[in-house]
Amino acid sequence: MPKRRRAALLPSNIALLQNLIRRDPGSYKEEFLVQYRHYATQKEILATNPGGFHDTEAFLDQIGFIAQVCTCYPNETKEYPEDLADLLRKHHTVLPVELREKIVQSLVLLRNRGSITSERLIQVIFPLLVTTNSKTFRKDIYATIVRLLKHANRNTKAPKLNRTVQTLLFTLLESSDGAAAAPDGLWAAKLTRELWRRSIWDDPRTVEIMKQAALHGNTKVAIAGVSFFLGVDREREKAERKKRGLVDDDNSSDASSDDDEGDKPQVAGIKHRIGVNKKTGKRARKLEAAMRTLKKKGKGAALPTQLNFSAIHLLHDPQGFAERLFGQTLSRGSGIKFTLDQRIQVLNLVSRLIGVHKLSVLGVYSYLLKYLTPKQRNVTQFMAATAQASHDLVPPDVLSPVIRKIADEFVSDGVSAEVAAAGLNTIREILTRNPLAIEADLLQDLTAYKGSKSKSVMMAARSLIGLYREIAPEMLSRKDRGKIASMEMSATAASGQAKKLQYGVENIVEGIPGLELLEQWRKEQGLDKDDEEDAATKEAEDDDDAWNIDISDSEASEGGWIDVESDMEYNVSDDEAGIQGDYHAASEDDDDDDSDKEENAEEKQPEAKRAKTEDAVQTLMATKILTPADFQKLEELRTKAGLNKILHGGKVAAATQHEDTVDATSLLGPKTGKASKMERMAAVMEGREDRQFGSRKSKKDNQPHSTTNKEKARKKNFIMMIHKRDVQGKNKKSLRDKQKVLRAHIEKQKKSKGKR
């Protein structure tokens, strides 16, 4: 019955017909076909004069309607998507704006309905992205493409689609490599960057696209590519964090709404009831259950961290890339002109590549020489690039002229303190990465600045001293070496083990520092024998004791997480074996405890004994697995022996480690003195971001509104008011009333003043 009644309806407008068809496609097939034919005739009319087509609205409806219902009649509408694509391809420049948008929308709809594939859709709309000259249309298409890719890659990656789009981007970049068609390539770079930022694409192929963009013949495209490598990872991280924040919000708001929302107040409520009411087992159980569910939810919310490789790490053939980038853009005679800022960006990327992948692009260093003068604009950027570009596999004779130049230009008597500090800091950054690039003489000259009156220069010089105390104290002048470093030096000299820095020799971790102390302690305690005697069985019993540290008996009162400290030891052991000197510790902690002397005595023991202990250490490492308890004991022993003094400082450990990137502003050293007015204002403004000041009233008044009654009353003609009782009554008021009014006025004045 209802079917027939519906059939009796005359579909007078297209929306109604669409509704009817949705409910009952079979009955309304005829009507649909009429509409489809009508669409065809309209399309023909459009084809005769696409620009002057004036019945746009009806045609829009027609297109939307057919797109909506075409899944009901797949056979009849086989050609529909291609028709639309044709229309768009041929006439997109002259079609009315709404019609163009509608066609794109309909195509997207058809894709969602599965009438066309994503690949086909991309193939249709992608060329429009670059060929259209309408800004809004381009924006639309861009958003559509991004949305499509995001959708396709949501649950699992869609390799086929990605590959199609990437190929399109590649060809776009390739075809636009002439200077004339440059903006096209820019679109490729923009799209790729966006997709990378959203973690939709994170494969090496994407990086290849950007690599090609960076090597593009057009400046804009090249800079887009370069800035991708420089900044996009941070961008992505930010986006990820933001997204995660949003995801959490989503979880709490809409996902399985009822119990989720109810959870937290529920727990609080139950707790309150337990506090107030009689305590029963049932209530306690309820609380427990609530807590349990809450805990479960919390576990689920913590997303697994994604492993994301940075774009620079995913590069294929970084050496070739860096060489081409340097050759094409920076070295003389390259065709393209870059501004200084752009050159700095490229240089930054090249140096990053060199630093991260330890490449050898030797031209960079001589190129940099030209720019390393204090008067050069943005010289800190160049200095940062120099530091980034140095690593331990750069031949020292290539780097030493750079250091010499910096020392000559920046660190001399004639220059200001700020410049000298920057120079020293840069030199330190370079030497951290490649300690061999300086001769002892120059180093000693530079360290002489430790007595400078300027704090920033003094600190920079000291940090240089601190660095060399660790890596090569013999290069420092005698009094700069510090106590611990010189003791270590004399000890190694005595044992003949003195390690000299050598080009190309990597630091290898040889053992756990201070392990011989542990070995000795174990011997003293007679633990070794124990272990050997009752082998596995007893060990199994003792296992728990060994792995769980008894907090009460150890000195460490923090409790828990003792592994962290053992981690730190590993860090330290990356450096020269054994003993480190902290310049702070050395300069300030002049009073020594007895343990130092003991250690001193131990160090001077003959070689034979040393060899013996080494053997013992070797056997210990070979035979025993060190438990956390062992590590703790080791820590204790080291502290006792005075070896550990620097470990908690942590600064030295940080000094020898270096980041991939060097921040240009950090090279200037810590800012001393008062902040200027501008800096202060900047800080204030930063604090004010996203906050609105001012009274609510002023905001209200500033909004456009009609005259309020109050305003009308205030502006009312004096003559009209003079005879009213309100006004005349003022004179006739009793003294008491007058006083009241006066008081109130005074009160009000005071209040408003107080507010101000």
Place this chain on the structure above:
Amino acid sequence: MGSQKKQKEKRKDFVKPKLKVGKTKPKATSYTELGFRAKAIGIPEQSITKTHTSRETFDHYLSLARHHSHSTRREALAYLQAHLPEEVDSSLFTSISPLILDPTPTVRAAVLSLVRAIPTSSLAPHVHLISLYIHSGMTHLAPDIRADSSKFLLFVLKAEDADIPMQLVTRSWEKTLHCFGSLLGWDLASPPPPGSSIPAGSGNWNKVGNATSIDRIANAPGHLDALSLFLRLGLSENLTPEMQAQREVPVYHADTTKHLIPRNATTPYARLGLFVEDKGRRWTAVSSTEDIGARYQLLKGMLPGILAGLDSGRRQGGEIGRKCKYLIDFLDKAKSETEKLQ
């Protein structure tokens, strides 16, 4: 009365300006700069006697044909009809032919009368454009537009210049037939199942309760008139005197006439579809339907659907029944004739 500030301001107004030797006298506040320099002086047209040329007014009314108010549109059309120039150019057709699909009946009527007033000689080159809109009207969603479409079609088919209807017949034979199918509610695409005289559903005029079909029946006589005229033009060789004359060209071969360019045709090579973008699609305006044989071949596929529709119409009786009967007879005759030819 008045604040100090106001009084101060007042006082300032009456301060006598000090004149200094060697300095120019300060200008009064009310001073107006009178000297001007102009490189050219533009004098706007100000003649009251000037009248708009008839062409300008005509164009103005042409633009009014797209006015949003239907009464304005109607009046504009009336004006255009009254002031038709000798030679009508394409701008008239491009602006009035969309009005075939106008939602207001009076406007459509005005368009019809305007088109009738246009001399056939200038109508001929634009038949294609008009027919596009007629086809669109035949498939339109609004029933009254659909109903009126056959009036326009009849007008085109009855045009004095024989070339005009023949253009429609030759260039869009198949498409027009399809449009008739949707206009009359016949299913032409799929042949009816063998054995059943009346195809289920669409061919049935008496489909109970379907509002579309009720509306259809009311307008059926007009549609059937148009259809019968269309079929007659398409299927029978009615030779006009001009075509006779063409035949009398010295004949070197029996088929010579087939290879001559029709003397009167405005678009003789349209069938080749040289300037039509999408070839080989359904419902294209152009399909090679130059001669009766080809047209009949195309009709043949739709014939069962048409016959079924006509048959059910004949059973209705009355005017519709008579017209259907006539058409059935005509189709039978045409069938036998063409088959005889082949």
